[in-house]
Amino acid sequence: MPAIQLLFIAGLTAVLAGVVGFAAVVLASAARSGGGPHVTSGFLRRFARPGRERAELHRWAFYLHRITGFAIFAFLCLHILDVSTYALSPALYDELHGLYATAPMRVFEAGLLVAILFHTLNGLRLVAVDVADMGIDASRRALVAVAALTVVLGAAGGAVIVAPAFA
Amino acid sequence: MAEVEQATVSVRVARSDAGAETTFEVERFEPMTVLDLLLAIQREQDLSIAFRFSCRVGMCGTCTVRVDGRAALACTTPVERDVRDVRLEPMAGLPVVRDLIVDMAPFWDEWARVTPYLVPRAGLDEPAVIEPDSEERRRIDPSLDCITCGACYSSCGVSASGRDFLGPAALTRAMVLVADSRDAARDERLRAVGQSDGVDRCRYIYGCSAVCPKGLDPAGAIRALRRWRLGGGP
Structure with missing residues (x-):
């Protein structure tokens, strides 16, 4: 494997390790705060009821928004570096970007798409909360729509991204 | 599905003293609130457990604790018939004075x-x-x-x-x-x-x-x- 590809894989590994570490920090902080990531029988019982009890969804969306935001930013930093190789040498750029056509990278890209979709749509939901003065129930319905759109668009886009590797 | 009434409730309480007992089996009665659980523990099992309460009717705002991770008034939060275990912690984000008592x-x-x-x-x-x-x-x-x-x-x-x-x-x-x-x-x-x-x-x-x-x-x-x-x- 060319050195530039090894270097990229090392960078990507660092990005993924950073994301896992950041997620651990977010969840550890969440464990100390109210609500917290406690999936207990009491939580599940409350969650089974409609209404305000399901507002806990917003808390989990907050955690996920932070984690996906960090993941996107961390990969963006790496991506700026990898596209910058074109300035050094177009051949080096092509060699490095050959990696993007491999099956593992395509799976990673599909995951990145899901992260971008959730972060974007949830960000728009938060803007809409202010603009449209959305209360707790309206915001929860919007969040369900965000989750559904993320799954549908992520599955469709992910299939398009991953399919060539298995064709 | 019919609710199954439990004879006892297992209560896990966050304690500030590392050596203090944290899990208690409390005999249930109806109707029962989280404050009833705490009072039963204090009367019958561990005098040293610390918590605040005053009015008992949800007016004074003194008895707030986290019940299964969620902040609630102990005096107005029911312990439902089918509940087997309850986890109680002090409010989040505030320094703990002792057990369930925080510095506001x-x-x-x-x-x-x-x-x-x-x-x-x-x-x-x-x-x-x-x-x-x-x-x-x-x-x-x-x-x-x-x-x-x-x-x-x-x-x-x-x-x-x-x-x-x-x-x-x-x-x-x-x-x-x-x-x-x-x-x-x-x-x-x-x-x-x-x-x-x-x-x-x-x-x-x-x-x-x-x-x-x-x-x-x-x-x-x-x-x-x-x-x-x-x-x-x-």
Whole structure:
């Protein structure tokens, strides 16, 4: 494997390790705060009821928004570096970007798409909360729509991204 | 599915003394609240367990604890028939004094920063009245019943994680006073809530509105303040 590809894989590994570490920090902080990531029988019982009890969804969306935001930013930093190789040498750029056509990278890209979709749509939901003065129930319905759109668009886009590797 | 009544409830209590017992089996009776559990433990099993309570009817806001991770008044939170285990912890984001007792000072410090009392405008007729059917009254009334129990503060992902933030209770109080046409400190309060640790720090987790035992909507008050600080008021 060319050195530039090894270097990229090392960078990507660092990005993924950073994301896992950041997620651990977010969840550890969440464990100390109210609500917290406690999936207990009491939580599940409350969650089974409609209404305000399901507002806990917003808390989990907050955690996920932070984690996906960090993941996107961390990969963006790496991506700026990898596209910058074109300035050094177009051949080096092509060699490095050959990696993007491999099956593992395509799976990673599909995951990145899901992260971008959730972060974007949830960000728009938060803007809409202010603009449209959305209360707790309206915001929860919007969040369900965000989750559904993320799954549908992520599955469709992910299939398009991953399919060539298995064709 | 029919509820299965449990003979006992297993209660796990966060204790500040590392050697103190944390799990208790409490005989259930009906109807039973979380405060009943704590009192039963204190009477029958461990005198040293520490918690606060006063009115027992959800008025004083003294007995707030986290029940299965969620802030609630112990005196009004029922232990349902099919509940086998309950986890009790002190409020989040506040220093623990002992067991379930927290130091509310950080909460009151934030509360004080919004000048939480009416500053009368000069030249008002006495008594200065806001008509019961006015738009102003409709705006103020739903947020007047805060008992400063701190449940919203504890369930806010920002306040409870120790970030600088006025917090949902103080912001709700600020909204009530900013909306009050008799008040002379509107600009001062709008400046306070518009600072970096004010309304913009809210992430719309809605934990505050979800747990408020009086049914208030601090997230709605924060949204109103976000609009008003741009336009100078309601």
